[in-house]
Amino acid sequence: MKTINYNKCSNLIHITLDNMYSGDSLTMSALDKNLTNIINTEAPLTLNTLKARLRESFDVKKISGKALDIIMDRVNKLGFKYEEDIYDFIIWPVTGEFKVDYLRVNSDRLIYDIPYPEFVNLAREYNLSGEELYREILKYFNLEVLTQKARDYLAYIEERR
Numbered sequence: 001m002k003t004i005n006y007n008k009c010s011n012l013i014h015i016t017l018d019n020m021y022s023g024d025s026l027t028m029s030a031l032d033k034n035l036t037n038i039i040n041t042e043a044p045l046t047l048n049t050l051k052a053r054l055r056e057s058f059d060v061k062k063i064s065g066k067a068l069d070i071i072m073d074r075v076n077k078l079g080f081k082y083e084e085d086i087y088d089f090i091i092w093p094v095t096g097e098f099k100v101d102y103l104r105v106n107s108d109r110l111i112y113d114i115p116y117p118e119f120v121n122l123a124r125e126y127n128l129s130g131e132e133l134y135r136e137i138l139k140y141f142n143l144e145v146l147t148q149k150a151r152d153y154l155a156y157i158e159e160r161r
Contacts, residue, residue: 001125006107009041012057017067031074039080039091044115047089086156090115111141112153116160123161133158
């Protein structure tokens with residue numbers, strides 16, 4: 001299986017939530033630049049990963065529902081594509097979905113933050129199914145506990161491979 005290093009967007013512009021809530025044009029322009037840089041660097045990515053990067057630019061611990069509504073409105077206006085996954089949305093560049101034939105490694109992503117197209121490549125490496133497959137995938141990530149949430153996600157991945 002082909003693996004590549006995960007490229008994390010790091011050149012983010014600091015934005016305050018208050019300025020974003022007010023609709024300040026400079027702030028909205030900075031938000032658009034951040035969204036474009038994050039998505040073009042890290043796509044496909046989950047909404048959870050996008051929120052994590054934006055928390056860095058806002059310097060906050062949580063993205064409120066109101067902030068998320070504004071962010072998703074901007075994602076739509078910028079023309080980015082997204083699809084619903086079992087636990088989250090997967091966000092793609094403006095060009096839409098593309099073939100993912102690798103697994104990105106060396107990142108701080110949780111198992112649920114690895115978009116299914118990437119994860120399917122790992123699942124295909126094993127000639128296993130069910131619990132055996134899930135345990136091998138957990139071993140790959142140096143994890144030991146198969147939670148119900150992980151089991152459900154891995155079953156979803158297994159169906160898609």
